[in-house]
Amino acid sequence: MLFSYADKSTPFTLSPESLDWHLGNGWYRMGSTIFTTHFLFFKNRPYSAIWIRIDLHGFRFSKSxxxxxxxxxxxxxxxxxxxxINDERESLYQRYADGFDGRLSPTIADSLEDYDNEVVFNTWETTVREKVSGQLVACSYFDLGSESAASILGIFDPNLRHFSLGYYTMLLEMEYCLEQGFRYYYPGYVVPGYQRFDYKLRLGDADYYDIRTDAWQPYRTFDPQTEAPVEAQVAALTxxxxxxxxxxxxxRLKVYPLFEAGLYDIWNDDYFPYPYLVPLGQKDKAPLVVVAFDPKTSSYYVMECRHMVQTQLLFNAEYLQSFEADQFVTDLLAVRLLLAKSKQLDAILDYCRSLNIR
Incomplete structure (x- = not known):
């Protein structure tokens, strides 16, 4: 069984201590579920998701x-x-969404999946209002555990963006956590090579979740070009x-955009979990042989994979047809057999040559 780089759970109950555990292991809330992923896919390319947190023990706000x-x-x-969640907050959300360059849920209720106050998360909010008019100009939602808090959603009036209200509400969340004696603040992930999320690194000295060791390490020691999971795959497979x-x-190195199929599938098959692969080919009706690189173990894998018929059931056909065949693999793949594994490139090269696949 390969390491699961994307997973989710829909808990019926979630204690504060359980939320702490999930956050401490690189999980995060999405709607009514809690999930983890280490690969992202947008703008037709994979990116690394690097989970970060701020240790509030001894934390001090900077001068700025x-x-x-x-x-x-x-x-x-x-x-x-x-x-x-009420009409006032939803109205602000719509104004924020109108100026947002990206995908958002239709409403706050949809984003948090909070319809009848049956959500298992202990969600709090910050609200920011103009002193004179009392108008709501910013709002954020964050979940509380026993000693941890996770920032979930922040919205603000786009006409007042020069007040840095989105960043400001995160500082307010951190201030509240400091007052209440919380240890960790989780702002989500950053994405090497995609600057939209870099503002989170301005919150303070961050740690990142290192999937190689399942431990938190100082972000200042992190080298995205060699240590981020997507970048490590590209370098090794190149x-x-x-x-x-x-x-x-x-x-040829190809992109596999269906790497999160396991999140949506009811058959629980052992789907290929990586966003990059090198297809070697196949003989007659034999399984496809591919080479992958596992960033957790820093090892090359040679695997037999079969095409699965569920592709059209799990993914929109028009979406799949938007990818160029010479750069992408859009057949849903399930791993059937691990043929070889090695940290040494030369050993994998020798093994693949011995397969004599043309």
Whole structure:
């Protein structure tokens, strides 16, 4: 069984200590589920999801953060308390969504899947209102565990973006956590090579979840080009392609956009879990042989994979047809047999040559 890089759970109950455990192991809330993933796919390419957290023990706001908080405190009234979803907040959400470049749920209720107050998460909110008019201009939602908190959703009036209200509400969440004695604050993931999420790194000295050791390490020691899971795959498989092609085997590194199939499937098959692969080919009706690189174990895998008929049931046909066949593999693959595994490129090259697949 291969390591599951994407997984989810829909708990009926979730204790504060259980939320702490999930957050501490690189999981995060999405609607009524809690999930983990280490690969993302947008703009037709894979990215790494690097989960981060701020250790609040000994944390101090920076000079620039204190300046922003003092400035905004003169203009806005702030409240922190149990979450509320109402027409006022939904109206602000719609204004925010209209100016947002990306995908969002239709409503706050849809985003949090909070329809009848039956959600198992202990969700709180910050609200920011203009002092004079009392108008709601920003709001954020965050979940509380026993000693951890996770920032889930932040919205603000796009006409007031120069007040950094989205960033400001995260600072307010952290301030509340400090006052209540929480140890960790989880702002979600950052994405190497995609700057939209970099603002989270301005919150303070962060740690990142290292899937190789299942431990949190200082982010300042992290080298995305060699240690991020997607980047590690590209580097390792590019080296394989160059080595294998040098002796007359023409192969190509391809993108596999269906790597999260296991999240949506009811058959619980052992689906291929990586966003990159090198197809070697197949003989007659034999299974397809592919080479992958596992960033958790830093090992090359040679595997037999079968095409699964569920592709059209799990993925939109128009979506699949949007990918160029020479760059992408859009057949749903399930791993049937691990043929070889090695940390050494030369050993994998020798094994693949011995297969004599053309």
């Amino acid at each position: 953060q204190r300046k922003l908080m003092r400035k905004n405190a003169q203009l806005f009234d702030v409240r922190v308390g149990p979450s509320t 080296a394989f392609v160059e080595g294998f092609s040098s002796v007359g085997h023409k192969v």
